[in-house]
Every structure is written in structure tokens, then in C-alpha cells.
Amino acid sequence: MLGEEKLKQIAQKALSFSNAYQTEVLLSVSGNALTRFANNQIHQNVAWKNLGISARVIIDKKIGVASTNAFDNESLKDVMSRATELANLQEPDPGFVSLPKPQNIVKVADDIHHATEEEMAAGAHTVIKKAQKENLIASGAYANDVSEFAVANSLGVWAHHAGSSCNLSTIVLGKDSSGFAADVARTPSEVDAELVAETAVQKTLESKNPQDIEPGEYEVILEPQAVSEMMAFFQWYGPNARIYHEGASPLSGKMGTQVFGKNITIIDDPFHKDVFPMPFDFEGQPKKAITFIKNGVLENIAYDSYHALKYHQKNTGHALPAPNTMGPIPLHMYIAAGDKTRGEMIKNVKRGLLVTRLWYVRVLNPKMLNVTGMTRDATFLIEKGKIIRPVKNLRFNQSIPEALNNVVGIENKLTPLASFEGEMISLAPTLHISKWEFSSATLF
Amino acid sequence: MLKKAENILSKIPSADYADVRIVDQSSEDVATKDGVVEALESSQSLGYNVRILKDGVWGFAASFDLSETGIDETIKKALAIVKASTAHKTSNVQLDELEPIIDSYKTPIKEDPFQVSMEEKIKILLAADTAQKVSDKIAVTQASYQANRERKYFVSSIGSKIDQDIVWTGAGTDATAVDGPELQNRSYPNSFRGQNQTRGFELVRELELEKHAPKYAQEAVELLTADTCPTGEFDIILDGNQLALQIHESCGHAVELDRVLGYEASYAGTSFLTTEKLFNFQYGSDIVNLTADATIPGGLGTFGYDDEGVPAQRTYLVKEGKFQDYITSRDTVSKLHELNPKYNKKSNGTVRASSWSRLPMIRMTNINLEPGGEAGTGKAWSLDEMIADTKYGIFMSTNRSWSIDDRRYNFQFGTEIAWEIKDGKLGRMLKNPTYQGITPQFWNSCDAICGRPEWTVWGTPNCGKGQPSQVMYTGHGASPARFKKVKVGVVKW
Numbered sequence: 032m033l034g035e036e037k038l039k040q041i042a043q044k045a046l047s048f049s050n051a052y053q054t055e056v057l058l059s060v061s062g063n064a065l066t067r068f069a070n071n072q073i074h075q076n077v078a079w080k081n082l083g084i085s086a087r088v089i090i091d092k093k094i095g096v097a098s099t100n101a102f103d104n105e106s107l108k109d110v111m112s113r114a115t116e117l118a119n120l121q122e123p124d125p126g127f128v129s130l131p132k133p134q135n136i137v138k139v140a141d142d143i144h145h146a147t148e149e150e151m152a153a154g155a156h157t158v159i160k161k162a163q164k165e166n167l168i169a170s171g172a173y174a175n176d177v178s179e180f181a182v183a184n185s186l187g188v189w190a191h192h193a194g195s196s197c198n199l200s201t202i203v204l205g206k207d208s209s210g211f212a213a214d215v216a217r218t219p220s221e222v223d224a225e226l227v228a229e230t231a232v233q234k235t236l237e238s239k240n241p242q243d244i245e246p247g248e249y250e251v252i253l254e255p256q257a258v259s260e261m262m263a264f265f266q267w268y269g270p271n272a273r274i275y276h277e278g279a280s281p282l283s284g285k286m287g288t289q290v291f292g293k294n295i296t297i298i299d300d301p302f303h304k305d306v307f308p309m310p311f312d313f314e315g316q317p318k319k320a321i322t323f324i325k326n327g328v329l330e331n332i333a334y335d336s337y338h339a340l341k342y343h344q345k346n347t348g349h350a351l352p353a354p355n356t357m358g359p360i361p362l363h364m365y366i367a368a369g370d371k372t373r374g375e376m377i378k379n380v381k382r383g384l385l386v387t388r389l390w391y392v393r394v395l396n397p398k399m400l401n402v403t404g405m406t407r408d409a410t411f412l413i414e415k416g417k418i419i420r421p422v423k424n425l426r427f428n429q430s431i432p433e434a435l436n437n438v439v440g441i442e443n444k445l446t447p448l449a450s451f452e453g454e455m456i457s458l459a460p461t462l463h464i465s466k467w468e469f470s471s472a473t474l475f
Numbered sequence: 476m477l478k479k480a481e482n483i484l485s486k487i488p489s490a491d492y493a494d495v496r497i498v499d500q501s502s503e504d505v506a507t508k509d510g511v512v513e514a515l516e517s518s519q520s521l522g523y524n525v526r527i528l529k530d531g532v533w534g535f536a537a538s539f540d541l542s543e544t545g546i547d548e549t550i551k552k553a554l555a556i557v558k559a560s561t562a563h564k565t566s567n568v569q570l571d572e573l574e575p576i577i578d579s580y581k582t583p584i585k586e587d588p589f590q591v592s593m594e595e596k597i598k599i600l601l602a603a604d605t606a607q608k609v610s611d612k613i614a615v616t617q618a619s620y621q622a623n624r625e626r627k628y629f630v631s632s633i634g635s636k637i638d639q640d641i642v643w644t645g646a647g648t649d650a651t652a653v654d655g656p657e658l659q660n661r662s663y664p665n666s667f668r669g670q671n672q673t674r675g676f677e678l679v680r681e682l683e684l685e686k687h688a689p690k691y692a693q694e695a696v697e698l699l700t701a702d703t704c705p706t707g708e709f710d711i712i713l714d715g716n717q718l719a720l721q722i723h724e725s726c727g728h729a730v731e732l733d734r735v736l737g738y739e740a741s742y743a744g745t746s747f748l749t750t751e752k753l754f755n756f757q758y759g760s761d762i763v764n765l766t767a768d769a770t771i772p773g774g775l776g777t778f779g780y781d782d783e784g785v786p787a788q789r790t791y792l793v794k795e796g797k798f799q800d801y802i803t804s805r806d807t808v809s810k811l812h813e814l815n816p817k818y819n820k821k822s823n824g825t826v827r828a829s830s831w832s833r834l835p836m837i838r839m840t841n842i843n844l845e846p847g848g849e850a851g852t853g854k855a856w857s858l859d860e861m862i863a864d865t866k867y868g869i870f871m872s873t874n875r876s877w878s879i880d881d882r883r884y885n886f887q888f889g890t891e892i893a894w895e896i897k898d899g900k901l902g903r904m905l906k907n908p909t910y911q912g913i914t915p916q917f918w919n920s921c922d923a924i925c926g927r928p929e930w931t932v933w934g935t936p937n938c939g940k941g942q943p944s945q946v947m948y949t950g951h952g953a954s955p956a957r958f959k960k961v962k963v964g965v966v967k968w
Contacts, residue, residue, distance in 0.1 A: 065943055069738045073560045078552050079537035079832040081522065096516040100539050117515045120593045122601070124511050148559035156563045170741035172942045202741050277615055278653050354514030356506050391878040395889055395966055396907070398658035403887050403966070405880045426885055426911070428966045470965050471911050473885035
């Protein structure tokens, strides 16, 4: 890591090489390591480090972006020159008003922890040992990601933050079953490898000898990992100002109206105690907690500077790196906890399925936000409030808005979950949903 | 740079095997939306990695820092990783034999995309973008262009020295029509970033985006009021651009030997094509011939050598319906020799990394359904003949959604558009078409494949795999093909 002062000098130098009307630079420094295991042995063990600068140059509402992975003077001049050249070739974007001005940003202390190769190998080995003891096969990954990120622009914006994460996940395979578990933490010592191993092994043993089950409509208990996998798509296609104003979001035109059940509140909170704090967005604008859905009513959507100025709304600090063709996206979004325990929710199921995870979820139609996908890594039949037996995996075709209108129970706690890449943490409760459409079965 | 790579290799202490890759990547992306250039970006990334096999385990480290100190640190990191992995090893990695190669490879292109003026690229895209505004129901128009260049410098401890200059280019358009709750898309010539090939700017010119895009935008408008695709078991004809993704998901990923051996179990999953099925499993009907071919001119998965220095090859994966081979690497193929003594081949050269910072792994090259009539069985149909030969069926084109289970059995695809076939004639347009199946059952129901005149190598530039995640560019040769009694209309709309 280079540190705030050094990065600030580099940013200022880069900005000094631009003569454009407005200029913004994003700087990143990263160090990553990942120890991967399969067949009860470490098979891929890698480390890499990189840095990057991306320059966004504005000349008369014409925008150009260029990037490189070097910070020497020649590279900084070159990246600025390429961005300027591109901007000069552009037609003006009538929707663009200005880069954002500096705002007060809550300072969050840098929080960096490097995991050693030995610590990561030991975490993997803990899972492997536990699986071997039960004649099971462990696979998984232990990732350590350390990153430093800064934004500066010619209007005076300066924002800097450094953080890290450790993420251990595993899928344990049995002869005809599998189990998933993961833990994510700030430091290697906080990663509970024993718990990860125990949870995944237990799921694998419990899901042995899965039986066929007819597809159809079932009640479901979605565990936090499954809820997170479902909500990832709401995150992109739901409260996104670009898609909302294009009329392509299921929420389009519904501000202030009841869109989900009254028990659903959806919040984006970059300072929640269980997530890695993110004090600013990729334009250096402050982030804060915002409620998108309150008791089922749509109250807010996410804006970046472009869409806020274009639609005369307040910037909510949800910009992604330029050039962003996806729109502003909330990165710390979760469904607020309810009042039930997991056990109570299972007891309330007449006949339904307990789903550990979803897999390969894809959007069928963004406007309806219906998705398809599979269950994975341990699915169980529940009858009269009791888990009866493991079942083979099923494909579902399900509208997310409909599901959020049919939630009949929400767990009283949120579980932190790592994203695929490990650097972000999402939070999710277990949900009890009264109707979920399974359309076909697979062979395992 | 090849000298630099040799210098790095010379610093690596004694090992069973080592290689070094320096990669210099450049890309440019232009995206327009509603008549405005929304993204105009030029990116560069230069870095290297060392891969060391010592005491039977791999160590891999990568860095942007090409200074002598940076190189020393990177090698030290790779060796520390070797040490940490050795402590818990249960078996040794073996590599198959490979002769040293000294060579260079360059993608044959007619017009270097990086030499075409940006003004011209913007002009082409804006013209195509605005040409899609055929109705006030068109809510969003988009056009995109991308070009990538990878300069790769590879040296290994067996004496190989290979430099490659790989270029690929792509472009396409997309129109979104909205009317109340209804939303429909049409893209040309394919969805998700258009067509992509290892070719130069000549590809973009040949696509004639401005000329063709309005037809597809008009179809998006017509889809708003089209009937919904019916539900039932029907014969379906898949257009080549949809079949390409079907091949990718249900064949390409299923034949990755690292998946089969469990090395991807923690993320992307495993495969139903387990090693005892080799040479005896009836994957498809006897007209189904699938190849992995990294030598096809223009294929997005075409190159000179893979990232282990193994020459590009053509391999039959499925011949006359029978499962014949996997796509392999030097270490997984050695493992396969142990598991299936009948298998005596070397790596078929499919190992690639998405950047200098990523570990090379088995990736699809060009995975193809060979044209009808060319591999001993079946005939070379034309699409018109195939439609005329279908009493009732659905013709589906251009992917909209895809999903498949983690062993590659149960899949479901949606396409942007379909047409009903009745008594051998194409009839009404249908919206929201979907179909679902189980991979071997589906491929065994294939009864007709169009011939080479309708065969295209489609590019899939967004294939994800591995931890850390790698996005790779792959190709899929396909022509329209017919499948019998497939579950259609599986989604309630």
C-alpha cells in the first residue's frame, strides 16, 4: 500500500497534466492472495499485486476515460493525453452537467490485515481435515484482499480509504451430496475455519441420499446465502436511477407506492457494523445509510452525480467507476431483520423446501424481474414444521417482486456474506416465502 | 520483452519446472446510448507472472512491478506459496511431456482496429444507434464496439520462447422497446456485445450495423404485441447464435477436465462427464460432432499457443454422438492417464489466463458443433429445408437468458424472439420463448443440422470461471439445428 499522502501527490500530479474543463482520477493499489483447495489438497495458490489509475476528462460536456497500471510521470501524462484525445472526439452529452463538488466525508480509519501464506494454508487444512474425518472431499478457497482506493477531481474532491478482508468458503462433497459454508472477516484470526468446516460437513452428511421431488409451487425457507443470491439481482435492476427512469425497472413509476409486503424494509448502509465500511463512492461523494423500501413502500432510489443532476434529484453517493453504463448501484443493501428465529420459521412451514443456496441465477425479464436458477449444496423437504429428508436439486422460475410480496417470516438476525470476489460483504436474514415456483428437476 | 521474460526466468532457483509470462494488454471500448456516446475508454495493463512447480506443488505470483527488486519479490512470493502448499500436499503434480518451442504468432487481421480513427468508430456506432429509433415505443437504443490486443511473451524452463500478438474485435446493436409493463429487446447480430472474433476492424465493417439494426429494432416493437410462446413439448430449431451458447454451457464447460477432476468444485461446479464415460458415453445423436478447435480463422478462441506453450489444436470431443475427449492441460492430462489407462494423449492446448495477474487454467477455445453432412453422418440441411420439413415447431433466435446446474445437466435458455412453424412454414412471431432440458437427452434428440453455408463462429467474450474470477473470450461454431420434443414455454409470464 502507498498511503494517503503518496496517493494524493500522485493524484495532484496527474490532475496537473490536464488542461481540460474538468478532470477526475481514480487511483487504486491492491494486494491479493488466494489459496484454493480441491480433492482435499491445496491445488492453486496464488498472489498478485497491482495498481491503477483511471482518468475522466470533460471538455464542453464531452467525456473521455483512459486507464493504465503505472504511476510514473510518463504514464500519468499518457493516460491524461489519451483521455483528453478521446474527449475531443466525442459529441457533447446533453445529460452531463458537472463533476461533483467536494462534500464532507466521514473519515473511516484504514483497516488493513495481510494474511500469510501459512495462515491461509492452515485455514484450508482445517476444512480438509474435518472433511477427511468423515470420508468427504473438501474444496474451497481462502482469499485475502487488501486494497487502497482514492478519488480526486479538479473541483477539489479528495477521498481516500484502505481496507481488507479475509474470506474462507468451502463446498464439501459426499458421494451424492454436498454442503456449503463460508466465513468472512477483517482479520485472519477472526476467520472461524472450524465453524466453516463443521457447517459444511454437517450439511453434506444431512443431505446424503437425496430423493426425487416433483417440481411445482412450494413454500420455501431461503437461508441467508440464497437470499443474498436472489437480492443481488434486485440490487442491479431495482432501485437504480438509470433503469428506473428508463422505465425498465419493476419499480419504475412506483415512487411512494406499496411495492412489496408491509414486512419488507430494504436499506443500504455502508456503515453497518457488520460490513466493510465504504465512506464514499467512485466519484468521491459521501455515502450514508438510505432506506429504499420502508414497510413495503418505495421511498428512495440510488443516484450518482450524472443521474441526480439529470433528473433534479439528490446525489445519494452510488456512483460506479466511469465509464458506467449500468447506472448507480447500491453495494451495501440488505433486507431488515424480522422477529423470528430460523427454527420458528421452519416450524411454520406446512409443506415446503429448505434451500441452502441458489446457483446460476439469471434474469429472464428485467422489467418483471423474474429470474431462473437452481438450488445447490443441500436442499431439504419440510413437512408440518419438520425437516423430513434431503431432496434433489430443482430449477426455479420466480419473480423477485412477487417473492417479496409473499414473505411470511423474516429471521431476527442478519448474516454477513462475502460476495464472489470477497471484498464486499452483504447481509441477509433467512426468509420464509409462502410461494416459490420450481419448474423442473435435475438428476442429483 | 521476450528477453525480459528470459531474465526473470533466469532468476528462479532450481525447480521441477517454471514459466514466465509477460502480458501487455490494450483495449478500447465505445458504447453509445440514445444517440450519445456514453462510454469512450482506452485501457492498458502491463504485468507478468512466474509459475513454479517445485516439490510437486505449484506456486504462482504476479506483479506490475518489472524492476529488479519487484521481480525478486515476486519470485520470493511464489516460492513462499510453494512452501506453504507443500506442508499439506498429499500427491505430486505431474506434467506431460512437451517439446520446447521457439516461435511467434500473430492474429491475421486485415485492418488493425487500433489504427482506425476514433472519429470513424464513433460515426459508425452513432449511425447504427440512431437508426434503431424506428418507433416511439423504442425506449433505449444502444451500440457498442470493443477491440483488444494481447502481447504475450512466454518462456519456460524446458526452453520454450513464444511471443504472440492476439487481436480481437467486436460490435453490435441493441434496441429496447417498452409499452407499459411490457419490455422487449432485439440485438444485432447477437446479444451481449454483438459478434466478436479474432479479426480486425474488417469485422465491424462487414457487420453493416446501420443497415441491419433497424430491422431488429422493428422486431422489438412487434414483440410488444406478439403472442406468448406456447407451453408444451415441441420440436425446436435453434438459430446459430443461440446454439452457440447452448454448446458453450452444455458441452464446453462439461468437457473441461479440471472440472471433471473436481478442481472447480468450490465455485463453478463439476461435470456429469466423468472419466469412466470416456469413449463409451452416448452424448448425442449420431449426427452430433463436437470439436475443440483453436485453429479456426477468426474464432474468438483462436491462438498460436496456449499459456503453457502447447500448440493450438483441433480435437474431436464428441464424434458421431460418442464422447471422445476433454479439453486438457499438462497436469490434468497426466492425472487422466492414471485414471483411464486407455487415454494416452498429451495436453490438447486449452490453457489460458485472462490477464498477467491470473493463473492459466483450462478454458474453452472454439467449441463447435460441426456443420451437418461433414463428419460421416447426417446431411447438410439448409434452414429453409429444415423449416419445410417441420410439421409443428418453434424457431428460436438470439439468447436472452441462460442457466445450468453445477454438473451441467439441467439447463434453461430464453431467447429474444421466436416464430411458430406450422406445416413447414414460418408463422406468427412469439415473445418470451424459453426451453429447458437435460444435456444428454437434449443432444440425443438432435435430428438435423444445417451445413457449412449457414455455419458461423460466434464469439462469447464473457465466459467466467475460476477463483479469483477470470473472464475469457471463447468461440463457438454453429449452424441452425433441430431438436425433437423439447420442453418449451417453461416460464409463466
